[in-house]
Structure formats: structure tokens, C-alpha cells
Amino acid sequence: MAEQSGRLAENIVYFARALRAAGIPVGPGAVLDALAAVDAAGVGTRDDFYWTLHAVFVKRHEHSVLFEQAFRIFFRRRGYLDQLLASMLPQTPGKEEETPKPGAQRVQEALLSGLAETERPKPDVEVDARLTVSDREVLQRKDFAQMSAAEIAAAKDAIKRLVLSLDEVKTRRLAPHRHGHLIDIRRTLRASLKAGGAVIDLKYLGPRTKSPPIVALLDISGSMSQYTRLFLHFLHAVTDARKRVHTFLFGTRLTNVTRALKAKDPDEALAACSANVADWSGGTRIATSLHAFNKLWARRVLTQGAIVLLITDGLERDPDDRLAFEIDRLHRSCRRLIWLNPLLRFSGFEAKAKGIRTMVPHVDELRPIHNLESMAGLVQALSERGARAGDPKAWLEKVA
Amino acid sequence: MKQTPAPRSLPASIDATLDLLATADYLADRSLATVLFLALKMGRPLFLEGEAGVGKTEIAKVLSSTLGRRLIRLQCYEGLDVAAAVYEWNYAAQMIAIRVAEAEGAHDRGRLESDVFSERFLIKRPLLQALEPDPAGAPVLLIDELDRADEAFEAFLLEVLADFAVTVPELGTVKAAQPPIVVITSNRTREIHDALKRRCLYHWVGYPNAERELKIVRAKVPGIGKALSEQVVHFVQALRKEDMFKAPGVAETLDWAAALTELDAVALDPATVSDTLGVLLKYQDDIARIEGSKAKELLDDVRAQLRAAE
Numbered sequence: 084m085a086e087q088s089g090r091l092a093e094n095i096v097y098f099a100r101a102l103r104a105a106g107i108p109v110g111p112g113a114v115l116d117a118l119a120a121v122d123a124a125g126v127g128t129r130d131d132f133y134w135t136l137h138a139v140f141v142k143r144h145e146h147s148v149l150f151e152q153a154f155r156i157f158f159r160r161r162g163y164l165d166q167l168l169a170s171m172l173p174q175t176p177g178k179e180e181e182t183p184k185p186g187a188q189r190v191q192e193a194l195l196s197g198l199a200e201t202e203r204p205k206p207d208v209e210v211d212a213r214l215t216v217s218d219r220e221v222l223q224r225k226d227f228a229q230m231s232a233a234e235i236a237a238a239k240d241a242i243k244r245l246v247l248s249l250d251e252v253k254t255r256r257l258a259p260h261r262h263g264h265l266i267d268i269r270r271t272l273r274a275s276l277k278a279g280g281a282v283i284d285l286k287y288l289g290p291r292t293k294s295p296p297i298v299a300l301l302d303i304s305g306s307m308s309q310y311t312r313l314f315l316h317f318l319h320a321v322t323d324a325r326k327r328v329h330t331f332l333f334g335t336r337l338t339n340v341t342r343a344l345k346a347k348d349p350d351e352a353l354a355a356c357s358a359n360v361a362d363w364s365g366g367t368r369i370a371t372s373l374h375a376f377n378k379l380w381a382r383r384v385l386t387q388g389a390i391v392l393l394i395t396d397g398l399e400r401d402p403d404d405r406l407a408f409e410i411d412r413l414h415r416s417c418r419r420l421i422w423l424n425p426l427l428r429f430s431g432f433e434a435k436a437k438g439i440r441t442m443v444p445h446v447d448e449l450r451p452i453h454n455l456e457s458m459a460g461l462v463q464a465l466s467e468r469g470a471r472a473g474d475p476k477a478w479l480e481k482v483a
Numbered sequence: 484m485k486q487t488p489a490p491r492s493l494p495a496s497i498d499a500t501l502d503l504l505a506t507a508d509y510l511a512d513r514s515l516a517t518v519l520f521l522a523l524k525m526g527r528p529l530f531l532e533g534e535a536g537v538g539k540t541e542i543a544k545v546l547s548s549t550l551g552r553r554l555i556r557l558q559c560y561e562g563l564d565v566a567a568a569v570y571e572w573n574y575a576a577q578m579i580a581i582r583v584a585e586a587e588g589a590h591d592r593g594r595l596e597s598d599v600f601s602e603r604f605l606i607k608r609p610l611l612q613a614l615e616p617d618p619a620g621a622p623v624l625l626i627d628e629l630d631r632a633d634e635a636f637e638a639f640l641l642e643v644l645a646d647f648a649v650t651v652p653e654l655g656t657v658k659a660a661q662p663p664i665v666v667i668t669s670n671r672t673r674e675i676h677d678a679l680k681r682r683c684l685y686h687w688v689g690y691p692n693a694e695r696e697l698k699i700v701r702a703k704v705p706g707i708g709k710a711l712s713e714q715v716v717h718f719v720q721a722l723r724k725e726d727m728f729k730a731p732g733v734a735e736t737l738d739w740a741a742a743l744t745e746l747d748a749v750a751l752d753p754a755t756v757s758d759t760l761g762v763l764l765k766y767q768d769d770i771a772r773i774e775g776s777k778a779k780e781l782l783d784d785v786r787a788q789l790r791a792a793e
Contacts, residue, residue, distance in 0.1 A: 112681070116525075120684075123524040124497065124517065131497055134517035142680040144532060144671075144687045255562025256633065268574040269566075276581075276596055378728060382672050387561070387633075412768075 092118055098157050099140070105153045107146045113139055239316050239349070241455055251292035252388045252418075260289025295388040295418065296327035297465070300376065302395035303360065304334045304367035310425050310453070314394055315356060317458060319349045329384045332356070333372035334365045339380070369399045369438065373409035381416050388418040390465065394452065396426045399438030406438060410445040420446045423461065427451035491550050493523045507545040508702040509538070510695055518686040519546075528644055528665035530680055533688035536732020539668040543625035546664060553622040555663070557609040559632035565639070569649055571606045580604070600653035611649055614659040621661040630669040634676065641679050691733060693720045699733060704740045714751045715740050717785040719763070722773070725781075731763045739763050753779040 099114045117139045124135045133154055141150050259267060270286040278284075299318050303311045322328040322344045329341045343355035385391070391413065399406060414420045422442065428451055443449060450464065451457045494500040497513065500520040504511045511519070519542070522529040531539040547554035557568060577599045584595050607615075613624040629637065643649060644665065648658040667683060669675055691699065697716045700707065707715075715736065723730045731739075739762045748755055756778045764770045773781070 108677070110681070116527075119525060120521050123521055127497070130513060131517055134514040135521060137514070138518040138521050138684045138686065142677065142685045147687060254633065255560075256564065256635065257562070269572065272572070272574060272577060272599075276592070276599065281585075378726075384673065386673055 091121065095121065095136070098136070098153070101157050102140055102150065102153050105149050107140060107149055107153075108142075109140055235313065238313060238455060242313070242316050242320050242458065243349070252295045253290040254293045254387070256291045257288040258291040260287050263287030263289030265289070293387075294325055294327070295390055296329065296384065296386070297321060297325060297390050297392060298329045298331070298384050298417070299392040299394065300331050300333060300372075302334070302367060302369070303332045304365055304398075306367070306396055306398055307394075307425070312353070314452070315344075315353055316349055319344050319352050323347070329380075331376060331380070332360050333367075333369075333376075334360075335368050335371070336361075337372045337375040337379075367395070367399060369395060369397070369442075370403065370406040370409050373413055374405065377409055377412050377416070381413065385417045390419045390421065391417045392421050392423055392461075393446070394423045396424055397422075397439040397442055398436055399441075407441045407445070410442050414445045414447075419448070421448045421450060421461075421464070422446040423450050423452040425451065425453040428453035428457075493550070494520060496520070503549050504542075504545055507549050509541060509545040510691075510698050510702065511542075512691065512695065515542075515686060515688065518684050522684045523664065525684075526662055528667055528683040530667045530669070530675075530683035530685045531688050532669045532671050532685070534690070534730065534732055535670050536734030537688045537690060538733055539688050540625065540627055543623050543666040543668075546666070547623040550620070550623070550664075552620050552664065553617055554625060555609045555613045555622050556625045556627060558627050559629050559636070561631060561633055563632045563636050567608060568636070568639075569608050569610045570651055571608065572600070573604045573606050577604050602654065605651070605654070610643055611651075611657060613663040613665075614647060614649060614657050616660050621659070621663045624663040624665045626665065626667045628670060629667050629675060630672045637676055637679055641682070644679070644682055690723055690730070693717060696720070696733065696736060700736060700740050703737050704744060706744050707740055708749055710750050711743060711748060712740065713789055714782075714785055715743065717788060718751060718756070718781060721781050721785055722763070725773070727764070727769050727772075728766045729764070729769065735763050735765075751782055751785075753782055756782060 095117050096114055099109045099117065102109045117136055120135050120139050121132070124131060136154070137147070137150055141147055257263075257265065257267075259270065265288040267286045267288040271283065274286060275281075275283045299321075301311065301314055301318065318328070318330050322330065322341075328344075329339070330344050332338045332340055338360045340356045340359055343359055344352045346352040346355055393413075424439075427449070448464065450461055452461060491503075494503050497517050497520045500516040500523075501511060501513065504516065504519075519529060521527070529542075531542065533539055543556075544554060546552070580599055581595065584598070609624070613622055626640070629640075646658070647662040648656050650656045665683075690696075693716055696719070697712060700712050700716055704712070719731055719736045719739070739759065742759055742762045743751075743755070746755070746759070753775075757774050760770050760774060760778070764773065
């Protein structure tokens with residue numbers, strides 16, 4: 084038995100490694116926990132063993148599917164668990180069904196391709212960053228879509244240097260405040276004790292302020308393809324500065340890339356993003372994507388006065404009533420909905436497309452975003468409260 | 484103090500855990516019992532996530548009543564701070580004590596300070612209460628809806644859960660002789676930081692299947708008829724498969740079953756369903772979608788399904 088439990092421990096270690104390969108973050112601490120847990124629960128049925136490991140290794144609901152697949156594949160391939168359980172139980176475990184489940188592909192790839200995934204060599208781009216003043220000015224106004232590779236590199240550099248001033252909202256949390264409105268009895272009492280309780284010098288508390296979360300919904304469909312990479316760079320810069328930023332990409336479906344964008348290095352972050360997304364440069368289904376966002380994410384990320392940046396050209400493949408419904412719901416669940424539309428670069432832009440006309444009445448602000456200047460303008464707008472510069476009604480009136 | 488049964492020892496196996504929960508009419512599935520058993524055995528906090536109304540909070544209550552332990556509940560909200568969660572000084576009493584000392588002509592500042600900041604003037608809040616020894620055994624500490632508190636509180640909690648100790652600067656460190664049984668729940672309105680989850684055993688509490696939900700309804704709504712309970716459960720199960728903004732939880736099923744029993748219904752009919760839909764669905768858009776023809780359609784499906792099963 085001692086030798087058997089030794090092999091079980093070894094298997095758990097290998098299994099943890101497999102989970103890591105499949106994308107579930109499992110630290111060495113969790114492995115020790117797993118050993119302790121299996122010890123505590125005892126090796127009973129396959130099911131108990133499964134849930135014991137599940138309790139320790141899975142820390143997010145999304146990982147459940149990956150865990151299930153990894154467990155099935157790992158212990159099927161090695162066949163060890165079945166042997167062990169079979170030797171301890173009168174009955175053998177039932178046969179498993181063979182239909183592929185969601186996540187199977189990912190786990191299978193991770194387990195079977197081994198860890199020999201070669202990293203793609205990064206293209207060497209030599210950038211001459213020593214631009215003259217006038218060059219810089221030109222760069223500021225140049226449409227992202229018309230930039231050469233070198234100019235894009237320079238623009239990325241400029242984005243990195245954008246100073247993100249902080250818009251702040253009051254939170255419910257209190258902090259010591261010179262001109263606060265509440266008396267901080269704890270500090271007051273301590274201060275008065277210093278003087279033996281003779282003098283009572285009032286100390287105050289005021290609300291602590293914090294920058295509200297930003298939620299960005301970025302359209303990555305074909306019509307936006309010239310812009311998406313730079314926007315991602317922009318969002319990466321914002322994520323780095325603001326901490327509470329959630330980024331979602333959508334084309335035909337919605338993908339959350341918040342975690343990927345948390346990487347410090349922008350190229351690394353973008354590479355992680357591309358690895359996560361399956362529908363680059365496809366069509367757009369704005370209504371479907373917004374529906375998914377409203378249903379699955381809105382209640383989780385739109386808290387504490389969040390600002391939503393919706394970055395899309397609004398060219399919906401099949402506009403219908405659902406779009407109006409979903410954008411209305413989105414609008415009602417956030418503090419400020421800012422629509423960034425690169426199409427606004429054309430001075431003669433008119434909100435004619437049906438999708439655009441449907442969405443405009445439901446946004447708080449409609450702004451262009453096609454060059455560095457407009458990006459800087461957005462940053463400015465984010466730090467002002469109630470700025471009316473991009474009033475969407477103006478665009479509707481133009482057509483009417 | 485509530486009347487509680489005699490303290491019981493912790494369950495010794497997964498089956499014993501299941502039985503323990505069943506004595507309080509909590510019908511858990513085996514996966515939940517496994518996690519709970521491990522949490523009790525290994526002395527780790529249990530982190531429960533899931534949709535609203537699936538019985539996350541109930542687990543802590545059931546644990547406390549079946550094990551005969553005290554239940555200490557900390558309801559989280561935005562802005563929850565140390566003064567509300569851990570301890571606070573009774574300032575009014577302190578002020579009086581200072582005045583009295585002054586009137587008596589006491590001028591020893593050091594003694595005055597140690598007098599004023601003694602345990603007599605300490606108001607203990609849930610986290611500090613949970614660390615105190617209890618003759619009935621370590622209490623059950625329920626930290627409810629952690630996702631409503633802000634990140635700053637989460638970081639503080641991390642410290643408390645790591646070594647079950649709290650430091651009151653004026654008094655020193657209070658350490659639990661026996662760590663409390665900690666149950667943390669979250670509705671996932673935001674993501675809880677990984678560092679906190681890492682210290683806990685995690686479990687996603689899902690909706691029960693029809694068979695288990697039926698048992699739950701019959702256990703919790705005693706007066707309900709066989710036909711009605713079956714129809715209610717299957718209707719709710721069918722509703723969960725629809726594309727709802729907020730699918731009904733077990734709590735809603737129980738409310739609905741109780742409401743229908745109160746209305747003396749013996750079986751579901753489209754009119755009753757439409758009239759009482761507000762018990763089940765809480766968003767106007769969802770209600771508008773289901774009301775009327777859709778409800779009838781679902782109901783017909785449920786009836787056909789139940790007839791086929793007979």
C-alpha cells in the first residue's frame with residue numbers, strides 16, 4: 084500500500100503538470116494540498132477522487148470543463164486510476180462516453196503536443212524614433228489606416244507615452260480627510276489622549292476617491308482590421324495605468340482578453356490576445372456580441388460606476404430590433420457609454436447606416452478615434468466629468 | 484441565543500457529510516459533500532460561487548445547526564471597513580471614563596490610556612467574534628457575498644484567513660485557539676482575486692437536476708401535492724434552458740411552490756403560471772418573454788414529458 088500511495092502521489096504531480104499545460108494555473112502549493120486532500124478523503128470511488136482533486140485544483144468556474152477533460156484523458160491514458168480503484172473495489176467503473184466535450188480540443192492539444200511548442204520568432208523592426216517636431220505633428224493627425232509600418236511603430240511609442248489623467252469617483256470607503264464631513268472619533272480620541280484628554284481636536288473623515296473601472300468592447304471584424312492592433316496597444320496602455328480595466332473583443336462572438344492584456348510587455352500581451360481569439364477579421368454581429376456581454380459579463384464588470392468604451396464602426400451585418408434592445412440595456416447598466424467610431428474621421432460622415440442610427444440614441448458620447456490626436460482627446464474626455472463634446476445627438480441632427 | 488442541539492463532532496467521511504446535511508433537509512450532491520468534508524477535515528475555508536438562490540448561504544446555516552456551532556455572519560457591502568468587520572472602540576464610554584478620571588483628579592496619562600483602551604471598551608465585530616474560544620467548538624464564520632465588498636477588504640481578509648489572527652494595535656494580537664469553520668460565498672458580480680481563492684477550497688454550486696430539486700421541494704414545502712411538485716420542478720427546469728437574463732434559482736422554485744400551495748393549486752395551468760410568474764422571474768424582459776403563449780408552450784412540453792415518464 085505504501086508503494087501504491089507513492090505512485091499515486093507521483094501521478095498527482097504529473098496530473099498537476101498536465102493541468103498546467105492545459106491552462107489551469109496550478110502552483111506547487113496546490114499539489115501539496117491535493118496530496119493532503121486525497122489522504123484525508125481516502126481513495127474511494129472514481130467520483131470521489133475526481134471531486135477531491137477538483138476541490139483543490141479548480142479555482143474558477145471556467146476551469147471546470149478543462150479539468151474534467153484533463154482528468155478523463157490523463158487517467159484514461161495512464162490507466163492507473165482504474166487499476167488502483169479496481170483493485171480496491173468489487174465493481175469496475177462504468178464505461179465513459181466518447182463524444183467530444185467543449186474544451187477537449189484544447190486539453191488534448193496541450194497534453195498530446197507535449198511542451199515542445201516553439202515560440203514564433205519576433206519580427207525585427209528597426210524604428211527610427213528620432214522624429215522631428217513636424218514629423219511628430221504629421222503623425223498626430225495621420226489616420227492609423229494609412230500609416231506605414233515604421234509610423235505604426237512610432238505611434239505605438241506615442242501611445243505608450245500618453246499621460247492618462249485620472250478621473251475619480253467617490254467610493255463608499257472613508258479615509259482621513261482635512262475637510263471631511265464626518266468626525267473620525269478614533270483618531271480624535273487618540274489625539275486628545277496625547278494631551279491627557281484636556282483638548283479635543285476634531286479629526287475628520289471624507290470619502291475616498293478612486294478611478295472607476297473602464298470596460299472596453301473592441302470590434303475586431305474585417306472592416307476594423309486596420310485599427311484593431313493599435314487600439315489594443317492603446318487598451319494595453321490604459322490597462323497598465325488604470326488597473327481596473329476589462330477588455331472584450333468581438334467579431335462574431337465575444338472574447339474576454341482582460342487577463343491577456345495584463346502582461347507588462349505590449350507585444351506579449353497582444354500575442355496572448357491573438358491566441359485567445361478565433362474570429363479575427365471576420366464579420367460583425369454587434370447585437371449577438373452585446374447580448375452575450377449583457378448576459379454573462381455586465382453584472383460582473385459594470386460595477387462602481389464603470390465607463391464603457393464601445394469601439395466599433397457600427398456596420399452591423401444584420402441590424403434588427405435586438406440591437407436597439409441590447410444597446411439600450413448596456414446603456415442602462417453603466418455610468419457612461421462612449422462610442423468610439425473610426426468612421427467619424429470623414430468630415431462628411433452621416434449616420435446613415437441602419438445599425439449606426441439604431442445605436443446613436445443610446446450612447447452618451449460619440450467620438451472619432453482614428454489618429455493619435457483623437458486618442459489624446461479621448462483620454463482628455465475620460466478625465467472630465469460630464470463632458471458634452473461628443474454629444475451623439477449632433478450626428479443624428481446632421482442627417483435629419 | 485438560539486436553541487441549538489448538542490454539539491456534534493465533525494463528519495468522518497463523505498457519506499457522513501451527506502447524511503449530516505440531510506438531517507437538516509439540505510440535499511447536497513456528492514461533489515459538494517466532498518468539498519465540504521475536505522474543508523472541515525483540512526481546516527481550510529470553503530469558497531462557494533454560484534448564481535443567486537442555489538443555497539450557498541444555506542450551507543453555513545445548516546452546518547451551524549447540525550454541528551451545534553455558533554453562526555457568525557458577516558454580510559459584505561461596498562465600503563465595509565475594519566470598524567464594521569473586526570472591532571470598534573466604544574467612544575462614548577471612553578469619553579465618560581476620561582471625564583470621570585479628570586474629575587477624580589487623576590493625571591497619570593499612561594494609566595488613563597491603558598484603562599481606556601482595555602477590553603471593557605472594545606466592541607467586537609464578526610471577524611473578532613469568530614476568533615474567540617467557544618465551549619460548543621469553533622464557530623461557523625459565514626462571509627456572505629464577498630463580491631460586494633471592495634478589493635481593499637479582500638486583501639485584509641487574506642491576512643485574517645492566513646493565520647486566523649487579528650491585531651488590535653492597542654491590545655495586541657488575538658489569535659484563535661481553534662480556527663473557525665469559514666464559508667465564503669460570492670455571486671460572481673466581480674472576480675475575486677486569485678490569491679484569496681488559492682487559500683480556499685473552491686466549489687461552483689450549480690442548479691440541481693430535476694430529481695434532486697423534486698426532493699428539495701418536497702422536503703421544504705411539506706403541504707405540496709405530488710402532481711404539482713413534479714410540474715413545478717419540471718417547469719422550472721425547462722425555464723432554465725431558455726435564454727433568460729436571470730434564470731430562477733432553487734430559492735425561487737421553493738417560493739413558487741409555496742405560493743402555489745397557498746393558492747390551493749393542485750396542478751399548473753397557463754393562467755396561474757402567468758399570474759404568479761413574478762415569484763419566479765425578477766426581470767421585466769424575462770417575464771414579458773415567458774408570459775402568455777410561451778408559458779403555455781413550456782407547460783404543454785412539461786405535461787407531455789411527465790405523461791411519457793409515467
